[in-house]
Amino acid sequence: MRRGAWIGIGLVAVMLLVLPPLTGFHPYYLYLVSTALLFGTVATSWNLLAYAGQISFGHAAFFGLGGYGAALASLAGSSPWLAILLGGAVGAVGAAGIGLASARLRGAYLALATLAYAEIWRGVAHNWTAVSGGGAGLIGIPPLPTLAWLPLDFTRGRAGGYYLSLAFLLLVIAVFWGILRSRLGLAFAAVREEEERAGLLGVHPLPWKILAFALSGFFSALAGGLYVHMVRVVEPDLIFSRYFSILPLVMATFGGLHTLLGPAAAALGLYLVSELLLHPYVPAFHQLPYALALIVVVLYLPGGLAGLFPSPRPSPPSPLSSPPVGERAGGGGRHGAA
Amino acid sequence: MALLEGRGLSMAFGGLLALRGVDIAIEEHQVVGLLGPNGSGKTTLFNILSGLLRPTAGEVWFSGCRVTNLAPWRLSGLGVGRTFQIARPFAHSTVLDNVLVGITFRSRHRYRRTLDRRREAERLLATVGLAEKAPARATELSLGERKRLELAMALSTRPTVLLLDELASGLSPKGREEVVRFYGRLKERGLTIFAIEHAFRILAHVADRLVVLDQGTIVAEGRPEQVLGSPRVVQAYLGDDDGP
Numbered sequence: 001m002r003r004g005a006w007i008g009i010g011l012v013a014v015m016l017l018v019l020p021p022l023t024g025f026h027p028y029y030l031y032l033v034s035t036a037l038l039f040g041t042v043a044t045s046w047n048l049l050a051y052a053g054q055i056s057f058g059h060a061a062f063f064g065l066g067g068y069g070a071a072l073a074s075l076a077g078s079s080p081w082l083a084i085l086l087g088g089a090v091g092a093v094g095a096a097g098i099g100l101a102s103a104r105l106r107g108a109y110l111a112l113a114t115l116a117y118a119e120i121w122r123g124v125a126h127n128w129t130a131v132s133g134g135g136a137g138l139i140g141i142p143p144l145p146t147l148a149w150l151p152l153d154f155t156r157g158r159a160g161g162y163y164l165s166l167a168f169l170l171l172v173i174a175v176f177w178g179i180l181r182s183r184l185g186l187a188f189a190a191v192r193e194e195e196e197r198a199g200l201l202g203v204h205p206l207p208w209k210i211l212a213f214a215l216s217g218f219f220s221a222l223a224g225g226l227y228v229h230m231v232r233v234v235e236p237d238l239i240f241s242r243y244f245s246i247l248p249l250v251m252a253t254f255g256g257l258h259t260l261l262g263p264a265a266a267a268l269g270l271y272l273v274s275e276l277l278l279h280p281y282v283p284a285f286h287q288l289p290y291a292l293a294l295i296v297v298v299l300y301l302p303g304g305l306a307g308l309f310p311s312p313r314p315s316p317p318s319p320l321s322s323p324p325v326g327e328r329a330g331g332g333g334r335h336g337a338a
Numbered sequence: 339m340a341l342l343e344g345r346g347l348s349m350a351f352g353g354l355l356a357l358r359g360v361d362i363a364i365e366e367h368q369v370v371g372l373l374g375p376n377g378s379g380k381t382t383l384f385n386i387l388s389g390l391l392r393p394t395a396g397e398v399w400f401s402g403c404r405v406t407n408l409a410p411w412r413l414s415g416l417g418v419g420r421t422f423q424i425a426r427p428f429a430h431s432t433v434l435d436n437v438l439v440g441i442t443f444r445s446r447h448r449y450r451r452t453l454d455r456r457r458e459a460e461r462l463l464a465t466v467g468l469a470e471k472a473p474a475r476a477t478e479l480s481l482g483e484r485k486r487l488e489l490a491m492a493l494s495t496r497p498t499v500l501l502l503d504e505l506a507s508g509l510s511p512k513g514r515e516e517v518v519r520f521y522g523r524l525k526e527r528g529l530t531i532f533a534i535e536h537a538f539r540i541l542a543h544v545a546d547r548l549v550v551l552d553q554g555t556i557v558a559e560g561r562p563e564q565v566l567g568s569p570r571v572v573q574a575y576l577g578d579d580d581g582p
Contacts, residue, residue, distance in 0.1 A: 186442055187439075197427075198428075199411050201440035
């Protein structure tokens, strides 16, 4: 599809997403869509890490660290805004830690290490009662404050959490977009495609991998921090649940690995189908879409949803490789001379 | 003074001795060919010289400095470049990006501006005849094109010494000859070349020196006509099925 068409679709999608709180959606539905947006954020963060070649089965660790970090900061009296940011920082550090510890692991081994990492944090949260509240978790987390300088509709009740979720999703997409267009994206792709070769070309892989972990952990943890301020409790089994590790992976794979918008689109679609259509009518099967999505990817759609849109370049192009139109015309002459 | 030097290099993989005390010196601005039967340790030697393997014993010297066990990115920063026998591009990246990695992350002659980096990448691709393929993915290239990309990637860090691992193998006789003649042009541009090639008779035309490795030891070295003239070398290690 043409670039203009994509921008148009993106703008329409954002405008549609701005509407629900203003049109009097029931708070429960607002909460569901907010959660879908948060899943979109985590799925996009997961995809950012996958872009650097690191497959994680443990994003619940980063989401949960963000949740606990933000909850503890908020309960200690910090403003929720600062608390969520602090949660993000905790998640970034935690992610960089597992990135460093598993520096020599790849593929399935890395996946297992990250899975174990999330489980370890769940165990820590269960047992470190003095800080985490143990299995009962922490309650009484303050809600997001309303903002006097914004029209009330934007921050009252569930609207505040909703718009902040939307803002986080747009932020992580914008950051990923920027990375794809920078040296960072080039290094990430090189480390992903041929780590040893990247080394021979001057790219020391480890710092780039850790940076990818930290960035991915930061945005997942922001989502976690916001989530606990929406549900206002935090429990180990809720927030370190494997649910938050596996779903982002499924969503990103179904949406299109390494693509900019696929994971977020798939997260919104899959989560809302599961919660709005299946949960009310066939509750026992409400997780079926995730399983079906994986099967569809394996059997029919190796490129995920993004693979359905014919494009000269199936995965996200780096602008480094696509000179502006005028440039290209000039380049043609040079090529001809060569 | 030798630009790149291996002193007493040995490499053991478990009980298998791939290299047994190899002494080798590559003089500046020379083309040196490395010959030897399969399994004689040629690629192992390259892996040590480019920093991918740590030798069990021995030292690597570059430009008068001891560089044994330096990481590949450090050696690359000093000026060692290499290609792989089986091309190892960044498969799902574009051909242009494949070349841009080295241009962007090398430690010498860095460009600050994206545009300068892209210009150099385009120039490099034109040098190896891949200009038209810049937007294609590396996976879409033919075997010959992949070999060219290997060379362009190795050149992208602006090395002073190039380790070329069978760059001409798998190509048509004409393609092989073109590639090997290209070594001469690289040498004219001031590069030092250490090349593994099976097309040794073509290599003999451009090489200043040939080294023959067998079972991890150097069994012959000298000027091409001396080495190739030795009947023992030709019959025992090279066979005679590869001449033009």
